[in-house]
Amino acid sequence: MTAALRLAVQSAWVDFQEVAVNGFLLFGAVWQPFFIGVTTMYMLRHRADFDPMYVIVGTALSGIFSTLLFAGSGAISHERWIGTLELLVASPASFFLVIGGRLAGTTVFSLLSLLLAYGIAALLFGYPIAIAEPGWFAISLLFAVAALWATGMFFAPLAILWRAVGHFLLGLEYPIFALSGLLFPILLLPGWTAPISNILPPYWAAVAMHGAARGDLDLPGLLRAWFFLFLTGGALLLIARLLFERVLTRARRAGTLALS
Amino acid sequence: MLRRSVGAIELRDVRRLFRATTGTLRRHTKEIVALDGLSLDVGEGELFGILGPNGAGKTTTIKVLTTLLIPTSGTATVMGLDVVRDAKEVRRRIGFVFGGERGLYYRLSGRDNLRYFAELYAVPPREIRSRVEELLDLVDLRPRGDERVEGYSRGMKQRLHLARTLLHRPRVLFLDEPTIGLDPIGARELRRIVRQLHEGGATIVLTTHYLFEADELCDRIAVIDKGRAVALGTPADLKSNVSDLSVVELEVFGIDAGTVERLRALDFVDSIVVEQRELRQVLRVQTRIAERAVAPLIAAVAAGQVGRVAVREATLEDAYVRLVGRVE
Numbered sequence: 289m290t291a292a293l294r295l296a297v298q299s300a301w302v303d304f305q306e307v308a309v310n311g312f313l314l315f316g317a318v319w320q321p322f323f324i325g326v327t328t329m330y331m332l333r334h335r336a337d338f339d340p341m342y343v344i345v346g347t348a349l350s351g352i353f354s355t356l357l358f359a360g361s362g363a364i365s366h367e368r369w370i371g372t373l374e375l376l377v378a379s380p381a382s383f384f385l386v387i388g389g390r391l392a393g394t395t396v397f398s399l400l401s402l403l404l405a406y407g408i409a410a411l412l413f414g415y416p417i418a419i420a421e422p423g424w425f426a427i428s429l430l431f432a433v434a435a436l437w438a439t440g441m442f443f444a445p446l447a448i449l450w451r452a453v454g455h456f457l458l459g460l461e462y463p464i465f466a467l468s469g470l471l472f473p474i475l476l477l478p479g480w481t482a483p484i485s486n487i488l489p490p491y492w493a494a495v496a497m498h499g500a501a502r503g504d505l506d507l508p509g510l511l512r513a514w515f516f517l518f519l520t521g522g523a524l525l526l527i528a529r530l531l532f533e534r535v536l537t538r539a540r541r542a543g544t545l546a547l548s
Numbered sequence: 549m550l551r552r553s554v555g556a557i558e559l560r561d562v563r564r565l566f567r568a569t570t571g572t573l574r575r576h577t578k579e580i581v582a583l584d585g586l587s588l589d590v591g592e593g594e595l596f597g598i599l600g601p602n603g604a605g606k607t608t609t610i611k612v613l614t615t616l617l618i619p620t621s622g623t624a625t626v627m628g629l630d631v632v633r634d635a636k637e638v639r640r641r642i643g644f645v646f647g648g649e650r651g652l653y654y655r656l657s658g659r660d661n662l663r664y665f666a667e668l669y670a671v672p673p674r675e676i677r678s679r680v681e682e683l684l685d686l687v688d689l690r691p692r693g694d695e696r697v698e699g700y701s702r703g704m705k706q707r708l709h710l711a712r713t714l715l716h717r718p719r720v721l722f723l724d725e726p727t728i729g730l731d732p733i734g735a736r737e738l739r740r741i742v743r744q745l746h747e748g749g750a751t752i753v754l755t756t757h758y759l760f761e762a763d764e765l766c767d768r769i770a771v772i773d774k775g776r777a778v779a780l781g782t783p784a785d786l787k788s789n790v791s792d793l794s795v796v797e798l799e800v801f802g803i804d805a806g807t808v809e810r811l812r813a814l815d816f817v818d819s820i821v822v823e824q825r826e827l828r829q830v831l832r833v834q835t836r837i838a839e840r841a842v843a844p845l846i847a848a849v850a851a852g853q854v855g856r857v858a859v860r861e862a863t864l865e866d867a868y869v870r871l872v873g874r875v876e
């Protein structure tokens with residue numbers, strides 16, 4: 289267990305050093321939330337029912353989600369590009385654990401979007417940024433980040449089989465934003481989309497974080513959201529674990545691990 | 549010294565096919581045979597060379613043995629462990645280097661690269677620091693260990709690769725063209741380290757395009773072509789295949805394909821290799837009649853086209869040419 293933890297921490301550290309200057313992830317964690325936050329607050333600021341906290345949390349979640357959606361597959365594509373993918377696969381270490389650690393490094397990086405969202409609201413628009421339930425919010429954030437990390441892990445192994453997986457993920461990003469209610473409530477969507485929202489970890493992340501930040505969700509409601517974060521995130525992680533093994537075996541059979 | 553005891557590596561009838569797709573609208577898939585029933589044995593403690601032209605299957609063989617490719621059929625074992633069934637156990641016992649500069653984290657220092665790979669290979673934490681320093685010393689990189697790899701020369705990167713592969717003290721090493729692209733001094737230094745590892749008892753499988761390197765280092769050599777072993781033996785064994793031959797080297801200018809074919813058809817010519825060197829070519833003619841072949845050869849080439857002429861004993865490279873019929 290200790291060795292596994294050391295490996296995950298070392299992988300996170302390597303990732304942090306390798307991707308901290310990655311322009312695409314910087315866009316996901318910093319620039320994209322900046323544009324979303326500023327434009328949404330600017331557009332909605334005169335509405336009577338405007339709640340800046342909703343936009344702050346939505347902006348932060350969109351940054352964390354975008355970063356983690358691409359980071360796992362991005363890490364694998366990067367390893368392939370620099371020629372270390374084969375070295376990792378042919379080492380006795382668990383590749384699942386290595387990529388898990390790498391994605392954890394990016395997770396820390398993605399939290400920049402949370403700071404940024406609060407900064408935009410407080411400094412650019414002068415809104416108060418008091419969180420209604422700070423303790424519940426911290427727990428919600430922890431569960432949310434863990435579930436979004438699991439979502440990134442779910443999509444990561446696709447990069448082993450499919451080099452253009454980034455295009456596919458780009459196509460998924462905004463529909464998931466909308467279906468998860470990150471920036472506006474899913475009640476605005478047609479009723480038939482609700483079951484889809486319910487199986488997406490970002491939706492439960494949004495429910496928990498919006499609820500804790502605004503204080504409009506009671507403890508049973510929060511517990512429900514945390515439970516579903518655990519359930520959906522856990523399910524994706526379990527599937528990811530199986531996918532990693534299947535996909536690596538398939539790549540070794542097809543000879544597609546290396547760049548050429 | 550040839551050290552062969554129990555089999556460290558065994559390949560039995562290994563076939564490996566790849567699928568290649570052609571066409572845009574009407575796509576066709578064809579199968580390419582990379583290994584075609586290859587069988588080999590490497591003894592423990594042996595330094596075993598694999599030679600062959602581009603596309604012969606050298607790297608595929610190494611990738612099968614390092615668990616990166618699953619054979620289409622046949623079996624391969626390393627230290628008695630099956631590379632498919634016992635892949636994880638095989639990985640603990642082997643180290644490998646693929647030639648070229650890729651395969652390192654460029655934004656990390658050389659020392660941090662080694663530390664990370666030490667974690668991947670589960671080197672005990674209390675040993676990591678000393679092992680990393682020991683290996684940096686071995687490959688002469690200690691003074692520059694804290695610099696980012698992106699600033700290293702090709703030779704330094706290659707030496708770092710070698711250090712990386714030794715972190716967990718593997719019993720079997722696979723070195724796939726480790727000296728490719730290195731300057732002569734860098735290549736010589738790397739060969740010195742390989743020799744040192746071999747003397748330390750490691751089983752080493754080396755692929756190379758440099759025949760003198762194989763001759764200098766290897767206990768035994770397999771020449772493979774089109775995925776099959778076409779010869780196997782000590783360098784001396786392979787050279788004995790051409791002991792009846794001498795080589796006439798003719799430096800020529802602007803020789804055409806027709807003339808080469810005419811020379812090839814001469815009854816005393818065993819084989820010819822043409823090597824392009826800027827504006828001139830060097831013809832290497834293998835023949836059994838040595839000096840007596842010189843005059844007829846010059847006569848067969850147009851007057852004024854011939855420069856330097858030399859006759860020498862056949863080398864391992866000539867044995868290789870005779871076996872695979874071409875040079876790169």
